[in-house]
Amino acid sequence: MTDSTTVFNFAGLSPDTVLDALDSVGLYGDGRLLALNSYENRVYQVGMEEGPPLVAKFYRPQRWSDEAILEEHAFVNELVGQEIPVVPAMQLSNGRSLQEFQGFRFAAFTRHGGRAPELDNPDTLEWLGRFIGRIHAVGMQRPFAYRPALNIATFGEEPRDYLLANDFIPMDVLSSYKSTVDLALDGVRRCFDRAGDIRQLRLHGDCHVGNVLWTDAGPHFVDFDDSRSGPAIQDLWMLLSGERGEMVRQLSDLLAGYESFCEFEQRELYLIEALRTLRLIHYSAWLARRWEDPAFPQAFPWFNTQRYWQDRILELREQIALMDEPPLWPL
The missing domain is CATH 3.30.200.20 (Phosphorylase Kinase; domain 1)
Incomplete structure (x- = not known):
């Protein structure tokens, strides 16, 4: 707790x-x-x-x-x-x-103001890709000494063990959640095996649309509080959304800018759904760890309910299927 x-x-x-x-x-x-x-x-x-x-x-x-x-x-x-x-x-x-x-x-x-970037605009995505590539070009110059890595152990196995060891999951769905999360982590391991030996570098770590502010001069990146070591694709996949065809186009635009400044290993594309799965597991454990903070029950009243865990089981089952599909490849 x-x-x-x-x-x-x-x-x-x-x-x-x-x-x-x-x-x-x-x-x-x-x-x-x-x-x-x-x-x-x-x-x-x-x-x-x-x-x-x-x-x-x-x-x-x-x-x-x-x-x-x-x-x-x-x-x-x-x-x-x-x-x-x-x-x-x-x-x-x-x-x-x-x-x-x-x-x-x-x-x-x-204080820096700004608005959310328009991710349906190819020019915006290419612009974002250029700056993420520049961040990674700096990030690969030396490792972190004190900040942890984003990997299967830290974002999957340890959060799973924390959830199962504490009284957050109702007993009538506990067995189903355990079997499903174990199958999901097996799928994550297969994805990492297919990707092979991936370069680790210093990342933003939480590069979603809420941490990018846009002005007429372009983007600026905020909140490096979750900065960790990990694969480059971690700072790209959260900017993808929609159906598969849409994500392929978005990925192509991002990489068009990214590769102007930093080489991208396409084997990392095997990790997109694996990293999404790890984020889902880690997020549930994050809520559990913070539940005694009064701000959390007020902000997340649906957590720790039977419906919440049933939805997480369905979500992980969808991820298990997605991880066995061919990865996205840019146009």
């Missing part, structure tokens, strides 16, 4: 504490505080006495070590150094990007 210290710490993060934390590093708010949509961490837009609003992120206790958070910050700064449009943590007057106040760890960011 979730550590009670985690819940207590976030419960004590009052608006006054947020403002006092920023004051402690010379960022003086004017009292305007807007909670932004984030469940893993606590993120606020803060009006400042001087200058535009800032974004303050308070990290979930006990999730990442200081070293892992700083490694994320360093990776984003590498991308900034290559003029890739990302949003780095601010280096403040004390020379640090990761701050601490009364047991809370936090970082400040400049």
Whole structure:
């Protein structure tokens, strides 16, 4: 279960504490505080006495070590150094990007507006592909030392074991869920076997449409909090949607931009449905681990119901079939 210290710490993060934390590093708010949509961490837009609003992120206790958070910050700064449009943590007057106040760890960011990219536009997809290729060209230059890898063990087997060891799945569907998730993981292993030895590199890790903001100048990428090592296709497949033919066209547009800056190993296409399956398993375990955080039952009231787990069983069965189909190939 979730550590009670985690819940207590976030419960004590009052608006006054947020403002006092920023004051402690010379960022003086004017009292305007807007909670932004984030469940893993606590993120606020803060009006400042001087200058535009800032974004303050308070990290979930006990999730990442200081070293892992700083490694994320360093990776984003590498991308900034290559003029890739990302949003780095601010280096403040004390020379640090990761701050601490009364047991809370936090970082400040400049606020960047934008809209969701139009993924039905081929030019938009090619533009996104170019920047993801540039991110990966930097990501392959050195490995992470403190941040974990995205693989079958971390995103499949360990989350499955956590769910089965705790009382989240109703008894009348437990056996069915266990047999189905085991079959799904067998399918994932077959996909990885077909792909062979795949290059691992530093990734955004959670590159879905909600983490890409679009302006007239193009995209910028936000929230590298889930940055991990893994296969390049992890940062591409979540931008695909619709029927198979649509996804083939979208993939072709993405790769047209991507391969301008970074070589893509087409064997990784065997991993698309496998990675989708791992994300589904990991997501259920993520909700379970956070269930003692009061924000989660309020936001996800359908979790931990019989209907929820019946739907997950059907979802995984669909994935088992999809993983045995031929992979997508670009036009």
